[in-house]
Amino acid sequence: MSSTPPDYAAFFRSMLGEWEKATNSMGGQTLKSEEFVRMLGGATAATSHAQEAFRGVMERALAAANMPSRAEIEDISARLARIEGALFRMEAKLAELAPAATEKPAPAGPTRNRKPPETPEG
Known part of the structure; x- marks a missing residue:
């Protein structure tokens, strides 16, 4: 059923x-x-x-x-990538050669340009 x-x-x-x-x-x-x-x-x-x-x-x-055509844009892009790579390598070399140059020295105290007024001796 x-x-x-x-x-x-x-x-x-x-x-x-x-x-x-x-x-x-x-x-x-x-x-x-x-x-x-x-x-x-x-x-x-x-x-x-x-x-x-x-x-x-x-x-x-x-x-x-x-x-510019597509080929010119691709050429410019490749050249820019090479330039950026060279800059990155230069920055890395500079950081290796002069690590202290990247640190800023402490500011020097103010310079004295004027002499204090002389006191009369007498």
């Missing part, structure tokens, strides 16, 4: 497994076909050519606007 409710999760897992098998089979067959490989190679080449053309157009537009 008491029937167990249907297991929808098991049904879903079964359907998902079947779908995965069918997709893998179709994908494997598609990748084996010579036409698909040629089409994929052509699409990759077209994308590469389009990117190169866009890069050229962008460089010319930036040059016309008197702005």
Whole structure:
């Protein structure tokens, strides 16, 4: 009399497994076909050519606007990193050579510029 409710999760897992098998089979067959490989190679080449053309157009537009290109920004960034590294090494060397130079000496007392008034002797 008491029937167990249907297991929808098991049904879903079964359907998902079947779908995965069918997709893998179709994908494997598609990748084996010579036409698909040629089409994929052509699409990759077209994308590469389009990117190169866009890069050229962008460089010319930036040059016309008197702005640096990506390559110039990367070059400046690398040069700045080298300069910062050199400065860091110089600071470290200076700290090694003159540790007392970084400490400020205690301020000297005030200088006496005026002599006290002379007292009359008499």
